[in-house]
């Protein structure tokens with residue numbers, strides 16, 4: 442059971458962030474970056490499909506990748522709150538992508554050597570793409586943070602806006618603890634140290650100070666997504682994502 | 695390299711030579727290096743493929759094309775199985791495939807060691823313009839029209855072009 446839940450956790454993170462990023466399609470600040478964010482979206486939804494397909498195999502009750510994505514209710518989704526937050530401005534989207542890609546990179550790096558063969562294969566495959574996401578988003582955090590007065594102000598504002606949603610990434614749910622005990626998933630405490638190091642490195646290069654303030658203040662961290670307790674934004678996402686399958690069950694195109 | 699051919703599988707490989715990537719129609723699935731294994735048992739065929747990119751939307755079309763071509767050739771049942779490990783790399787693209795790509799106007803992937811690392815703001819990878827052969831080119835974006843390509847422009851002939859990026 443923990444393996445199914447852990448697989449769904451990985452899938453839901455990828456699906457939700459992929460969906461959020463896809464909202465930029467046709468609205469990006471410049472064409473090349475519109476294409477970049479939607480490419481990242483495609484990679485993430487591809488990852489979600491691989492994880493859901495594996496989850497369907499594990500569950501073995503007729504569930505498919507589609508039923509997981511389109512017919513589960515809000516409380517069954519295990520994604521971190523960070524992935525479901527609204528996009529905000531371009532700076533906030535970039536920042537969220539950096540914070541999450543940094544997490545995903547470190548996570549998959551370990552997962553690919555874990556004891557579950559299929560999760561390891563999906564992670565090894567996706568890691569190549571996540572490397573691009575992390576490099577791209579890191580460069581943009583630096584460019585915007587160290588850019589104009591306005592871009593700098595907006596990046597500081599974005600950190601203030603979403604930093605309190607990052608703590609959850611490293612607070613293990615029961616299925617993560619079990620996956621770790623079984624040699625499948627990494628220990629989140631160790632992961633957090635490397636993650637913070639990278640954040641510090643990039644924020645320093647970007648002349649962003651809000652991070653230092655946020656950690657010094659020990660801001661309150663929101664949590665609950667991993668257990669299915671979501672923000673008020675989640676219902677709206679599912680309404681859009683699931684409408685077709687709910688209105689016309691089994692519809693194909 | 696990967697193709698263990700024998701009398702029974704040879705005709706299948708020949709058919710696969712003519713199954714094209716829908717997004718880069720000069721490349722066959724063999725040129726791309728995504729066919730990992732073929733087994734034939736009487737009329738029954740199994741083809742094992744691996745995706746280029748996790749989210750590549752062409753995979754479903756490729757799967758269907760392989761199935762159609764083999765069914766049309768009289769094989770039945772035909773199953774196309776997808777595996778993820780080991781992960782696809784541009785190293786598996788055939789030399790013939792690289793040549794065809796360049797002719798088609800897409801710069802073929804450079805040898806692997808040049809990118810695929812995490813360093814920021816690195817100097818653009820040297821990519822040769824497929825139109826005028828100049829090395830004097832620059833990267834516009836590392837994400838292009840499909841997951842497997844980056845956008846470049848030639849500083850000499852000024853033409854923009856796609857680069858099938860190293861993976």
Ligand SMILES: [Zn+2]
Pocket residue numbers: 823824825826827828848849850851852853
């Ligand atoms: Zn040129």
